[in-house]
Amino acid sequence: MAKRRAEEPLEELAYRASPSSKKVRVEFVPDKSTRSNGFSTSSTAPIPINGHEFEEDERNGKDILAPADQLEEELQEAAPSPSPSELDDEGARSAFVTHSRQNAPVEGYTDLYLDTVNRSVLDFDFEKLCSVTLSNINVYACLVCGKYFQGRGPKSQAYFHALEIGHHVYVNMQTKRVYVLPEGYEVKSTSLDDIKFVVDPRLSNEEVGRLDKEVKEAFDLGGRNYRPGFVGMNNIKANDYFNVIIQALGHIPPLRNFLMLEDLSAKPELIQRFSVLVRKIWNTRAFKSHVSPHELLQQVSRQSQKRFDLLHQSDPVDFLNWFMNNVHLALGGSKTKPGTSIIHKIFQGRLKVESQQITAKADAGDRLRFEEAAEVLVDTNRYLMLTLDLPAAPLFQDELDKNIIPQVPLTLILAKYDGVKAQEHLNTRKRYRLLHPLPPYLFFHIKRFSKNKFVSERNPTIVTFPVRSLDMSPYVEPNPSLHSPGEPIWYDLVANVTHEAVRTRDDSVEGEAEKKVWRVQVRDRARDEWLEIQDLFVERVATETLFTKESYLMVWERRKDTKRKTGG
Numbered sequence: 001m002a003k004r005r006a007e008e009p010l011e012e013l014a015y016r017a018s019p020s021s022k023k024v025r026v027e028f029v030p031d032k033s034t035r036s037n038g039f040s041t042s043s044t045a046p047i048p049i050n051g052h053e054f055e056e057d058e059r060n061g062k063d064i065l066a067p068a069d070q071l072e073e074e075l076q077e078a079a080p081s082p083s084p085s086e087l088d089d090e091g092a093r094s095a096f097v098t099h100s101r102q103n104a105p106v107e108g109y110t111d112l113y114l115d116t117v118n119r120s121v122l123d124f125d126f127e128k129l130c131s132v133t134l135s136n137i138n139v140y141a142c143l144v145c146g147k148y149f150q151g152r153g154p155k156s157q158a159y160f161h162a163l164e165i166g167h168h169v170y171v172n173m174q175t176k177r178v179y180v181l182p183e184g185y186e187v188k189s190t191s192l193d194d195i196k197f198v199v200d201p202r203l204s205n206e207e208v209g210r211l212d213k214e215v216k217e218a219f220d221l222g223g224r225n226y227r228p229g230f231v232g233m234n235n236i237k238a239n240d241y242f243n244v245i246i247q248a249l250g251h252i253p254p255l256r257n258f259l260m261l262e263d264l265s266a267k268p269e270l271i272q273r274f275s276v277l278v279r280k281i282w283n284t285r286a287f288k289s290h291v292s293p294h295e296l297l298q299q300v301s302r303q304s305q306k307r308f309d310l311l312h313q314s315d316p317v318d319f320l321n322w323f324m325n326n327v328h329l330a331l332g333g334s335k336t337k338p339g340t341s342i343i344h345k346i347f348q349g350r351l352k353v354e355s356q357q358i359t360a361k362a363d364a365g366d367r368l369r370f371e372e373a374a375e376v377l378v379d380t381n382r383y384l385m386l387t388l389d390l391p392a393a394p395l396f397q398d399e400l401d402k403n404i405i406p407q408v409p410l411t412l413i414l415a416k417y418d419g420v421k422a423q424e425h426l427n428t429r430k431r432y433r434l435l436h437p438l439p440p441y442l443f444f445h446i447k448r449f450s451k452n453k454f455v456s457e458r459n460p461t462i463v464t465f466p467v468r469s470l471d472m473s474p475y476v477e478p479n480p481s482l483h484s485p486g487e488p489i490w491y492d493l494v495a496n497v498t499h500e501a502v503r504t505r506d507d508s509v510e511g512e513a514e515k516k517v518w519r520v521q522v523r524d525r526a527r528d529e530w531l532e533i534q535d536l537f538v539e540r541v542a543t544e545t546l547f548t549k550e551s552y553l554m555v556w557e558r559r560k561d562t563k564r565k566t567g568g
Helices: 010-014 051-059 066-078 157-165 190-199 205-209 240-249 253-261 269-281 294-303 316-330 342-347 410-417 543-548
Strands: 025-034 040-049 139-142 148-150 169-172 178-180 185-187 349-362 368-372 377-383 386-389 407-409 423-425 428-434 441-447 449-451 456-458 462-464 490-505 512-524 529-534 537-541 550-558
Touching (some): 139 157, 148 157, 178 190, 205 253, 240 269, 240 294, 240 316, 240 490, 240 529, 253 269, 253 342, 269 294, 269 316, 316 342, 316 550, 342 441, 407 410, 410 428, 410 462, 462 543
Parallel strands (some): 386 441
Antiparallel strands (some): 025 040, 139 148, 169 178, 178 185, 349 368, 349 377, 441 550, 490 512, 490 550, 512 529, 529 537
């Protein structure tokens, strides 16, 4: 097959100019002009050149990029020299220096981006961890979406969030200072003071002193009414045992005032988070009518090596014992010296224990005869909580169905500490007696649960008690130097933790299981009312019906002696 002949010889095409390039090339040629003041200036005007002229200049050895290189050198000389922070990791300077971060907003734009702040999504109750790196160092909260990010520098997560998402307002969770990113300047507008207060609510001495005296009504962002100090606490999964203890401790005035007024910034993390949670419970300007214990609960879980966490329900009394001892040590308290922290000053008392050995001997008829040792050992112990034993519940009800729910008065189970009634523990008989002075607050633990190798049992006996005027003098050994004999020692109820067994369906062999539900009853001193709190639910209860629940832990307050001594 013959080849097709070319239309034009190749020699003629070699010297023909190539078609113009698809990319327009621009040459900066100075355009000299003279101003009216006599000074000449050169304005750069871009002149496009086609492909023919560009190739012709290249063949003739002309450097067409020389004007552009000269212009770049002039720009670099006119630009300020970069600071060491603006250099990259290799130490080389970039061709064009970036703008330095602003120290203050431009005049007339002090409220820039503040209209994007969304208070309805702000929740500062959760642990302060960066949502990207999970770091707790230098954490900022985005005031637009509520997420936590670390740092605010050009390479920080908050800086990237501001560029990618367009959220510009951030608050430092430690210093409570507000910044605008990526500009980097601080916002000092007073319109954000309410957010700073919610991050770390602090009341003055006068405001704390009026908490139990004045009736205070407060409203959240949604317009819902709530009582400061009597707000619900979020049950994340199974931390209701934790909630009732924190609520009860938060209504003991000396402990509450200490946590709200003292500067605890130098104390361990457990104390700081406990103080923040109590201050949020009594916050009068909260954004929502409930709080979440997540931050304190995470610290408790780490410090107790996950003995108490939010995934598994624990016993409130076990948690209270652990928590008070660790708070005492965190405040600098001693393990041996009494009264070295506010925990011991409020709750610790002294108890006299008399113990006597019981021995068994065989008589002539080969029968065992129990004899008490002649020696009685006397010891003095210190306590933070008094344990009360319930009488055994009847196994069968009588024909009149009167023993379905047995009842026992509180004074009957307090007789354990009268110094007369003896209790046997293995081969030892013991008697207990309280000693003067009694602490300002008493914890009563009503022991309802017992465990053995086979089963765990619950005693449903109801304990009846007076809400006010419980006389503790019959259970204290007389000491005329500290208390006049015959004078009553009055205690009033402050908080009452109750237990309720709720039957739930179970697919196991047993068929049904009992779920433990914990509630706390606390007194509103300003209104002289009682409220019952179960997680997020807060409702009023009648004073006459407080004892109808299965009381598990009681907090009693010693009444101040108002009797004035007058001389004859």
